[in-house]
Amino acid sequence: DAGVIQSPRHEVTEMGQEVTLRCKPISGHDYLFWYRQTMMRGLELLIYFNNNVPIDDSGMPEDRFSAKMPNASFSTLKIQPSEPRDSAVYFCASRRGQGFYEQYFGPGTRLTVT
Amino acid sequence: GENVEQHPSTLSVQEGDSAVIKCTYSDSASNYFPWYKQELGKRPQLIIDIRSNVGEKKDQRIAVTLNKTAKHFSLHITETQPEDSAVYFCAASDSGSARQLTFGSGTQLTVLP
Numbered sequence: 150d151a152g153v154i155q156s157p158r159h160e161v162t163e164m165g166q167e168v169t170l171r172c173k174p175i176s177g178h179d180y181l182f183w184y185r186q187t188m189m190r191g192l193e194l195l196i197y198f199n200n201n202v203p204i205d206d207s208g209m210p211e212d213r214f215s216a217k218m219p220n221a222s223f224s225t226l227k228i229q230p231s232e233p234r235d236s237a238v239y240f241c242a243s244r245r246g247q248g249f250y251e252q253y254f255g256p257g258t259r260l261t262v263t
Numbered sequence: 264g265e266n267v268e269q270h271p272s273t274l275s276v277q278e279g280d281s282a283v284i285k286c287t288y289s290d291s292a293s294n295y296f297p298w299y300k301q302e303l304g305k306r307p308q309l310i311i312d313i314r315s316n317v318g319e320k321k322d323q324r325i326a327v328t329l330n331k332t333a334k335h336f337s338l339h340i341t342e343t344q345p346e347d348s349a350v351y352f353c354a355a356s357d358s359g360s361a362r363q364l365t366f367g368s369g370t371q372l373t374v375l376p
Contacts, residue, residue, distance in 0.1 A: 180361060192307070192352065192366040204361060240306065244362070249295055249314055252364065254306040 153255035155241050161261045167229040170258045173222055174243030182252065183216055183226050184240040192240075198224065231262045265290040267355050269367025276343050277375050284370045286353035287335040293355040295362060296329060296336045301350045301369075310351075311338070343374045 154173040162168055174181045182197040196206040201218045209216070213232070218224040228235055238259050242252040266289040276282050288296075294315035299307035313320045313327045313336065320327050324343075329336040340347055350371050354364040 182363075191368045194363060194365075197361060197363065199361060205363070247362075249312070249362070251297070251309045251312070254308070256306050 153241055153243050153253050155239075155255035155258050157258060158256060159259045159261075161263065162231055163263055164232055165230045166262075167227065168231045168235075168260060168262075170226040170239050170241075170260070172224045172226070172241030172255060174224070174241070175245075175253055176222070178243035178245045178253075179221075180244040180252075181218060181224050182242040182244070183224070184242065184254075186238045186240060186257070187236075195226070228260075231260075233262045236260055236262050265293060265355055265357060265365040267353060267365050267367040269353050269370060271370060272368065273371045273373070275373045275375060278343060278345060280343055282338075282340045282343055282347070282372055282374075284338045284351055284353070284372070285335060286337070286355075286367050287333075288355040288365075289334070290355070290357060291331075291334065292357055295356040296327070297354050297356075297364070298327060298338050299352045299354065299366075301352065303349070307352060340372075343372075345374050345376055348372060348374045 156171045179200050183195040185193050195208045196216045198218045216226045238257045240257045241255045244250050244252045269286045297312035300310045301307040311325050313329050324341045326339040350369045352369050353367040356362040356364050
């Protein structure tokens with residue numbers, strides 16, 4: 150199993166540009182989570198999906214952020230327009246089932262907005 | 264919602280000594296408590312977890328204890344080694360089907376050789 154895959158691993162963009170982060174969950178996992186990690190705020194849950202349906206997006210900081218999961222093997226997190234305060238590491242994680250199962254994290258995307 | 268507090272934020276120990284990291288949670292409905300280890304530049308990885316029907320769980324040099332009455336849980340690492348140096352996060356999840364995790368702020372553990 151390749152684990153959770155994220156791309157790109159690093160992204161440097163200028164303020165105002167659109168940024169799209171991508172995630173491929175582990176096959177068979179029906180929950181997908183997007184997190185943001187910063188020194189100031191730690192690990193924050195942004196949004197999660199169950200069976201491709203967004204369930205809770207209360208952690209999405211602003212309307213500039215949006216996420217989609219068009220199928221079971223792909224999700225995107227989009228920031229438009231990006232701002233310097235969006236600079237962070239964005240993790241995608243997936244999990245199977247409703248029981249006490251481990252969340253597996255992807256390698257993360259380090260986003261720098263200048 | 265759930266609030267998880269973690270202490271200390273940094274911890275330095277000599278190789279071979281024990282390390283203890285403590286967390287408290289606010290939601291009495293929380294019933295699953297994982298611990299993640301994150302090495303520099305890497306992803307968080309689960310090292311041990313405990314459910315609310317258990318008071319203690321051990322895995323080699325790592326143990327976790329849970330006090331549901333006081334709503335706190337702790338990570339214990341014995342015979343620490345330099346490779347234990349990392350950031351450790353505690354988390355708590357509710358009893359909902361999604362088991363959303365609320366993470367503590369992390370503890371930077373440094374094991375001095």
